[in-house]
Amino acid sequence: MLELITFSTLNGLLYGMLLFMMASGLTLIFSMMGVLNFAHASFYMLGAYFGFEISRRIGFWPGFVVAPLLVGAVGALVERYGLRRVHRYGHVAELLFTFGLAFVLEELVNMFWGKLPVDYRVPPSLDFVAFRLFDTTYPAYRMFMLLVAVAMFAFLIAVLTRSRVGLIIQAALTHPDMVAMLGHNVPRIFMLVFGVGAALAGLAGVIAGPALVTQPSMAALLGPILFVVIVVGGLGSLAGAFVASLLIGLVQTFAVAINVSLADVVGAEAAARLGDLGTVTVAQIAPVIPYLLLVLVLIFRPKGLMGTRET
Amino acid sequence: MRSLVIAASLALGAAAAFGASLAQADNLKIGYIDPLSGGGASVGEVGLKHFQFLADEINAKGGVNGQQIEIVPFDGKTNPQESLIQAQKAIDQGIRFITQGNGSSVAGALLDFVAKYNDRNPGKEVLYFNYAAVDPVLTNDKCSFWHFRWDANSDIKMAALTNFLKQRPAVKKIYLINQDYSFGQSVRTQARAMLKEKRPDIEIVGDELHPLLKITDFSPYIAKIKASGADTVITGNWGQDIALLLKAAADAGLQTDFYTYYAGGAGGPTAIKQTGLSDRVFDIVEGNANDAPASAQKTEQEFRDKYGVTLWYPRAVNEMRMFAKAANEAKSNDPKAVAAKLEDMKVEGFDGGEIVMRKDDHQLFQDMFVRSFGPLKPGQKFDEEKTGWGWTTQGRVAGKDTLLPTTCKMERP
Incomplete structure (x- = not known):
């Protein structure tokens, strides 16, 4: 039991941190520009594929550095030449733009790398067992993922609260017009934020690619859950996104481990009246739980856990 | 105009x-x-x-x-x-x-x-x-x-797999993990029924259904299998669901036998090699290239x-x-x-x-083959996904021995 709890916690934290790497960019972009970026998970996918392509040619580590930068550049270009033009037609147009972009990116990846999963491997330098606990091994690569995610979180917090750029970004979050009046180039800040957000998602892709699967559907698999994270965490709140990511990571992982069904709680006879619903175990509905959370949060606390404004 | x-x-x-x-x-x-x-x-x-x-x-x-x-x-x-x-x-x-x-x-x-x-x-x-x-x-x-x-069909495959299990007394605790749709459910039901009949001594320590082709990380499931103390896993998973399951097993160092329907699919062989489970992952198919006719x-x-x-x-x-x-x-x-x-x-x-x-x-x-996956044996020509490992036939069931009765009442035009 202790073994299950330990490893579920580790797995949940890791999944949560991975979610956070993407959600942080998404929530920054949303709170600043008001754009719900449907293509955000696509940048994650691009990161994985760029990482794969570079690691295949020169090695994992160059890919680890270069791929997120490339994705960031793609993101900045998308903002500069796509979103900014669409911006003047309002939020719905922007939403539709990113929605379409997600499909275009997926199709492009299909064309370049095919629909089959690519063989993106863990680098040999990290391909060993980090520790062994209760006879279960934990791969070093997963520890590395966790470290990268934590480092990125620390870096982000430091930039946002301690640097000049961070202060301007924070100001632009709430008072974009005032910031522009003060002589700052708000469109450029937007481009920067979009680029950095994309780069963070790209970084998540680079490190998640070898551990999970690198395939064109990876964006579609992870995309919806990101929206859950930013809504539950509260729009515009980085801390909220962090808490929500970990919460969802842990909830999903632990739910898988729980074999309790309604029948076990209220008794088989009472549960039988509910039909199949009575005998379904928590483990079976694990994938739906985050969305249930989304619905409940929207009903009872539209601000999200730590948000400052209504959704 | x-x-x-x-x-x-x-x-x-x-x-x-x-x-x-x-x-x-x-x-x-x-x-x-x-x-x-x-x-x-x-x-x-x-x-x-x-x-x-x-x-x-x-x-x-x-x-x-x-x-x-x-x-x-x-x-x-x-x-x-x-x-x-x-x-x-x-x-x-x-x-x-x-x-x-x-x-x-x-x-x-x-x-x-x-x-x-x-x-x-x-x-x-x-x-x-x-x-x-x-x-x-x-x-x-x-x-x-x-x-x-x-x-x-799935029953025929399960019958062949469970017959094979009869000869393996070391198997004591089985964990079932399947995709949550008609096929996965039929695998679990048949596995339970046939094991009960052929190996009543086997304990089923887990019976899992997970969403079809939606899981990207099977680590939570592997942790659960590990905690259950199972020595063998039976799964009908296919596509990425089998490849990722095996990959997560490799990461966690899970050392159980796997009886599968589709471990040979894309990514499966690579993942098996990562687990290091030499000739302990089995599948059930209608042919094995390594000892097929010329x-x-x-x-x-x-x-x-x-x-x-x-x-x-x-x-x-x-x-x-x-x-x-x-x-x-x-x-x-x-x-x-x-x-x-x-x-x-x-x-x-x-x-x-x-x-x-x-x-x-x-x-x-048709004749069915139970195969195991491991390092190529002398004389074997075909490895999988460039791993240097290939399939070895462990058992062959003649087509006539797989005949199961049918409840079909065919309406002919």
Whole structure:
């Protein structure tokens, strides 16, 4: 039991941190520009594929550095030449733009790398067992993922609260017009934020690619859950996104481990009246739980856990 | 004037389209409806290559009754609704043979759809060839004259696997993990029933259903298997669900035997090698290239040379060859005539042994092989995914020993 709890916690934290790497960019972009970026998970996918392509040619580590930068550049270009033009037609147009972009990116990846999963491997330098606990091994690569995610979180917090750029970004979050009046180039800040957000998602892709699967559907698999994270965490709140990511990571992982069904709680006879619903175990509905959370949060606390404004 | 121009160009366009369809009408088209995107794409894409390869093979020998076979791909997205739309699209193009394999939920929907369509459109019947959807119900309660299945159904496979388990007394605690849809559920039910009968001493320590093709990280499930103390895992998972399950097992150092239906699929062999479970991961298939007859090995080599992937589906070879034979013997490419010839057809299977398409339920019976995956043994030619590991036959069940009774009451036109 202790073994299950330990490893579920580790797995949940890791999944949560991975979610956070993407959600942080998404929530920054949303709170600043008001754009719900449907293509955000696509940048994650691009990161994985760029990482794969570079690691295949020169090695994992160059890919680890270069791929997120490339994705960031793609993101900045998308903002500069796509979103900014669409911006003047309002939020719905922007939403539709990113929605379409997600499909275009997926199709492009299909064309370049095919629909089959690519063989993106863990680098040999990290391909060993980090520790062994209760006879279960934990791969070093997963520890590395966790470290990268934590480092990125620390870096982000430091930039946002301690640097000049961070202060301007924070100001632009709430008072974009005032910031522009003060002589700052708000469109450029937007481009920067979009680029950095994309780069963070790209970084998540680079490190998640070898551990999970690198395939064109990876964006579609992870995309919806990101929206859950930013809504539950509260729009515009980085801390909220962090808490929500970990919460969802842990909830999903632990739910898988729980074999309790309604029948076990209220008794088989009472549960039988509910039909199949009575005998379904928590483990079976694990994938739906985050969305249930989304619905409940929207009903009872539209601000999200730590948000400052209504959704 | 303007409307005249539009009308004229429309008419021209229609004529051109009509001309094009006339030109292509010379080909005998087979609609291939399987996932070409999403989580099932990794298997759907390779399946498509099989059929294109087999069509080329038949075409090189002059085709079927003088017609060349053309495989037309449709993306069913492992989704029943989507697949029905694609089937309708295929029929609208004049296609009268469709083939599909991935997803018994899809197969069930297609089977219904084809049966109803044929009822309403006598003389324009459509025939449905199933090469991989193995839910037993398709050739039992839901059986249809218009459906033929070349893969052994899930019960037959489970019977072979559990027979094999009888000889392995070391197996004491089994964990079942399957995909949450009709096929996965039938695997778990049959596994429970057959184990109870053949190995009552075995304890089932876990019985898991997870969403179909949606999980990207199986670590939580592996932690659970580990905690259960299981020494063996039985799973019907396919596509990325088996590859990722094995990958997560490798990461956590899970040391159990695996009895699978589809560990040979994309990514599976690579993941098995990572687990280091040498000859402890088994699968159940209708052929093993490493000890197949010379003719099958030659085809395997040609297929690998051409596409760089393994020929996963010997049953697809049987399907297309039997189809061509039936049509040629019937001297007609009409689905009804072909169906009549396929019934009770007996031929030599691709991997040896006689194979029979049973008339009662349109289920093919063939020799089945239990294989294990490990380092290539001396004399073995084929490894998988460049791992240096390959499949070794551990047990062979003759086709006649896999005969299970059917509840099918076939309605014939």
